[in-house]
Amino acid sequence: MQNRKQKNLQIERQKRRKSNIFKAVAVAVVAVIVLALAWSIWDVQNRRWIMTFEGERIATTDLEFMTTMYTMFMEPDAAKELAMRELLNGLTVMNRAEKHGISLDEDEWEDLIEQARGQQMWMQTEFISYERIAEILSMSALQEQLTDVYLADFVPDEEELAAELEMYIAGNRINYARKELKHLTVPEVNDAIRILATEDEDFDDLVREYSMLYDAEVGVTTMAALGVIEMFGLNEEDADIILNMQEGERHMADIGGQFMVLYMDTRADADEAAMEESFREQFTLRQRSEAFNDLIQTWRDEMEYEINQRAYERL
Numbered sequence: 001m002q003n004r005k006q007k008n009l010q011i012e013r014q015k016r017r018k019s020n021i022f023k024a025v026a027v028a029v030v031a032v033i034v035l036a037l038a039w040s041i042w043d044v045q046n047r048r049w050i051m052t053f054e055g056e057r058i059a060t061t062d063l064e065f066m067t068t069m070y071t072m073f074m075e076p077d078a079a080k081e082l083a084m085r086e087l088l089n090g091l092t093v094m095n096r097a098e099k100h101g102i103s104l105d106e107d108e109w110e111d112l113i114e115q116a117r118g119q120q121m122w123m124q125t126e127f128i129s130y131e132r133i134a135e136i137l138s139m140s141a142l143q144e145q146l147t148d149v150y151l152a153d154f155v156p157d158e159e160e161l162a163a164e165l166e167m168y169i170a171g172n173r174i175n176y177a178r179k180e181l182k183h184l185t186v187p188e189v190n191d192a193i194r195i196l197a198t199e200d201e202d203f204d205d206l207v208r209e210y211s212m213l214y215d216a217e218v219g220v221t222t223m224a225a226l227g228v229i230e231m232f233g234l235n236e237e238d239a240d241i242i243l244n245m246q247e248g249e250r251h252m253a254d255i256g257g258q259f260m261v262l263y264m265d266t267r268a269d270a271d272e273a274a275m276e277e278s279f280r281e282q283f284t285l286r287q288r289s290e291a292f293n294d295l296i297q298t299w300r301d302e303m304e305y306e307i308n309q310r311a312y313e314r315l
Contacts, residue, residue: 050312053091053305060311061128062136063087067315068125080315084307090139092300097142100149104138112137147292156287161280168279169272174243176270179225181242182263184211185255192259196252203250203263212258222265232260 050060063083070079097103104112116133120126125133184207186192195206204220214220223231229239238253245251245264253260 048311049308050087050315051305051307053088054095054303058087058091059128059132060308060315062132063312064315065123065125065128065133065136068123080312084312088300088305089296090136091305092296092303093139093143093146094135095303096299097146100146102142102145102149104141108141109134109138112141143292147288150295151288151291154284154288154291156280156284160287161283164283165276165279169270169275172275173270175226176275178266178268178270179243179245179264180222180266181225181228182207182220182222182265183228183260185213185258185260186210187212187258189254189259192252192261195261196250199248199250203265206261225264228262 048060049057050063051058063080066083066087067076067080070082073079074082112134113130115137116130119137120128120130120133182203184195184203186195191210195210198206207214207220208216225242225245228234229242232253232255234242234253234255238251241251242253242262242264245262245267247264247267249264251262253262
């Protein structure tokens with residue numbers, strides 16, 4: 001009798017031990033599931049923010065939009081790297097503009113909203129609102145206003161300008177020379193060859209008599225050489241010949257099955273003063289932009305930001 005009682009107690013203890021083990025396993029499994037679910041939710045939430053910038057969370061969609069934009073022009077990895085750099089620069093500019101009370105007026109903002117709507121539709125970037133796209137696009141306009149604040153009296157490096165100007169004039173003199181052409185177009189190559197050889201005849205008369213494009217109401221017209229080259233899509237060889245023609249010289253070009261005879265009506269050497277004025281303007285804008293970019297880097301170094309590497313790598 002005693003042995004049976006002890007045996008029953010032993011069976012009960014084994015049952016309780018198994019029950020406790022089962023409960024412990026069940027609790028552990030539930031804990032793992034809860035932790036996994038919590039981590040999953042945290043991971044999803046965490047990846048919504050690409051960085052914190054001056055205490056503000058910046059949405060991953062900002063970087064995604066800019067990356068999509070740059071991917072149209074370069075490889076995805078390079079686009080993402082550039083997008084991150086430009087996003088940081090843009091946030092820095094917006095921060096600096098806010099400190100100066102610089103903002104866009106109502107008309108400028110409405111224009112940006114319209115641009116943003118069109119860009120969202122064209123790029124198919126519905127993952128970001130067009131209002132936020134407009135804010136991203138505003139970075140450029142804010143930068144221009146800040147440039148006027150910080151570099152209003154900017155003066156370029158005159159020594160560097162003089163050195164580059166000399167090379168610029170030497171390499172672009174031919175493009176600044178005044179070159180005015182008259183032209184006629186005929187359907188047959190033999191006609192074009194014959195007209196090309198009739199140097200003793202007035203070219204205006206030849207245009208009126210033979211050119212398919214001649215309009216009596218407009219009369220014989222002249223065009224800038226570069227304009228003719230661009231309009232008719234002339235190849236590099238023809239363009240080089242035309243740009244080096246002297247007054248009174250002619251040249252024949254095939255323009256897709258039709259034949260054009262060109263006549264250099266007026267040619268004047270480049271105006272170096274005009275070249276210098278144009279180059280000085282371009283050079284000053286370039287150096288001013290470079291100087292402002294240096295300012296952006298200085299300001300950015302002063303900003304407090306932390307990039308969310310997990311979100312960046314997943315993008």
